[in-house]
Amino acid sequence: MTDFIGRDRELRTCLDHLYSADLHGRVVDVAGLNGIGKTMFLERLAAAADDGPARVIRIDMRDHGIGEGYSGEFGPNASATMLLETLSRSKQILHRYFDDGHREFAEFRALARLDGPEADRQQGYNAITFGDAARVGTLTARVEVNAESATRDALRERQQRITDAFVAAWESSLRRRRRPVLVTIDAFDLVADDQIGWWLLRDLARHLPRTLVVLARTPTVRTWLKDTEFDQLPLDHFTRAETAECLRQRCSGVPVAEEVTDVVQRFTDGHPGGVGLVAELVLELGGPALDALTLRRTLDRLPTRTHQRWADLVDTILGAARQPRHRAAVEAAAVADTFTEGLLTKLTDSSQVQAADVIADLVRLRMIRQVVETSGRAHNSYRLHEFLRLAIEARTPARNRSRWLELHRLAAEHYFGALTELDGESYESWYAFEDPLWQHRKRRWLHHTGMLVERRAVTRSRFLLVFLKAFWWWGCYVPFEFNRGLLEDWHRTATIWANASEDVELVETELRRDRQFLEALATLLTSYPMGAPKPADAPWDQVRDQLLLVRSLTVDSLARGVRLTDAERRDVAFADALITVFLAHSIRFRAPGDPRAVRYYRAATSAFEKLDDDWNVVWMLYERADMAYESGDPAQAEDLLARAARHEFTRAGEDDDWDHEVQGNLHRLRGDLLWQRGETRAAGAAYGRAVRQAYWLHGAWQRGPDEYTSRFYLEMTGRAAERAAQLSPEAMAEFVAGLRTGGQEACHEVLPTDPAEPLTALFVAGPSPADLRTEGSDFMSRWRRDWEDCLDPVAGLDDLRAEPGSFG
CATH class of the missing domain: 3.40.50 (Rossmann fold)
Structure with a gap:
């Protein structure tokens, strides 16, 4: 200041x-x-x-x-x-x-x-x-x-x-x-x-x-x-001498009149931010030449209440500086809290050049400051000084509530759009959930969108989309702290939202729906079983009930006459598609032969196709194939398996964005089908390829292994070892020969010699806890050598794409 x-x-x-x-x-x-x-x-x-x-x-x-x-x-x-x-x-x-x-x-x-x-x-x-x-x-x-x-x-x-x-x-x-x-x-x-x-x-x-x-x-x-x-170490108000020094510095080293210093000291009581603000006014009104009477008359026109006084003083300075159009920018900055040129452009409906000029003027007037990064370098974002921000933000809804709500709406759209910049279509982009910048944008979006009480169903729907994306990507397989953190973020902003509308009845209604919505998500988070396979005796009815309740509070309520933008309509459709996936799970994992699960899967597949989401289409085809195998329909499983492999080849082939997880699952399912048909060596090769893809998953995105990849690798190696343990010594040798053919880098050259040694010793040991999220571990050193020497990381995909009938 x-x-x-x-x-x-x-x-x-x-x-x-x-x-x-x-x-x-x-x-x-x-x-x-x-x-x-x-x-x-x-x-x-x-x-x-x-x-x-x-x-x-x-x-x-x-x-x-x-x-x-x-x-x-x-x-x-x-x-x-x-x-x-x-x-x-x-x-x-x-x-x-x-x-x-x-x-x-x-x-x-x-x-x-x-x-x-x-x-x-x-x-x-x-x-x-x-x-x-x-x-x-x-x-x-x-x-x-x-x-x-x-x-x-x-x-x-x-x-x-x-x-x-x-x-x-x-x-x-x-x-x-x-x-x-x-x-x-x-x-x-x-x-x-x-x-x-x-x-x-x-x-x-x-x-x-x-x-x-x-x-x-x-x-x-x-x-x-x-x-x-x-x-x-309390910081005191300025003494009169310090106030005089502040005025002198702002007037290029020329002292102001003693009487002017007295007026400033009395008006601000030596509050440093206030002194700095009045110093800007002094500079705009004439600097050292300004007389005390003119300054006192100007200040006497301001309100006596502190918050109102600082806000109106800002207007006075901007008027004296002949920058009245900057008032809209200051109001926008107060609502936004932290802002960039891009956000200010949207909030003030101006060009980026104009926004940059406004920021430069407000920096010159000492009203805003550049945010400093943790490294000590200047950031590309800015903040009003907090005592000014609080004063102006408190005044804005009282002056023009519709303007205040529109600023929150524009800021919410900006931050939600920024979330999707990091959350793209590539597999690696899903790691954005753990990115501090993504987390910051999420919290700012939640703050601003929560003020729009009249559009709370849209807020719930978009929140649901973020929640279910994270749950689908990670949280339904291993516990993901981000999902619980989302609920905490909602909680932390709820008290602010409660004051966002003057319609008490509307607020009470929406808070009641919020409670039902959050209860349902919390229940889903704690009831849905982690890992694979999913136990049939899990509380699937409870999971389904919560999903249906969530749908009624989001997607269904928006179908009743709420006007949506194209972006909102797409987000709601995406959220509904993910609800449908988990509804399919709630039926399939309890009774894989239940036709309702097929209906849900088909609906989800159709929704993802309309959204041009090829990645999720591949996953839907795989899950349907896996369900067909579980329900005793190998022909249907083979057909869907081939379709999934063809979609994956088309989706990822152009830019080598291979999904090693889905390929591992497809190879594992092929191994199950071949095993069922008694083709021991071919089944071993398929299981080996599944293990190999799980091995590649550890380091495919230059992040090192994590809890998810470790669990997946354990499941793939465990399935193959479980199959091997069921065989006679002669059949096991045949199976292991196939396993090595498919597994290559992930399989050892010899069988365990000690009868007490587990058959998982057939495979390269997975990462230890100390290896997780660490690029420099011995495990990752070996992984990089193997990857460097590998000629075809996705070998075997052609076998998966084979037409039914030639399968195996």
């Missing part, structure tokens, strides 16, 4: 702490009102440390989409839901900011993975709370995953185990680095009232050797932070 003025004593205090010989787990709490200069102080401190022999880690809690919904849940008052949320978020924070990938952190990484989504599913809760606003009351839906193990003590023990492993790794890494570490945490007030902040400071920061943590926060009503617990 201003050039950096004062704060020399505070800076020196922090730097002295940083370079002290006995630095261990020190925390400095920088508290102050919005606009007091906390962010600028952290940036200046980080810059000073960067210039010295220190490592700097920058954290902005605004990047994590947290801070709503769990106020007061910390320490002994933290619920199991909050403890589980903290466990998840803590691992993300440690990986993103602290883990530099060196070997010291290997044990921590392995422990975090072992204690990952599967354990969360075993011990956690999913809880969704809607609307804390008094006028609508609180609606809570809680789904208990596993009552016996989902205890707060167990979750705390897991959290402590992971934290201790990290602290040990951190201490070891500092012996290598030989320099202190400064950690700055901006917007800490977002977690000062809940367990995440409690963990970050009490359980982590206080135990980090040679590490200084400096946090900045706006004081909150309910907090566990005590004045005596950490070093307090």
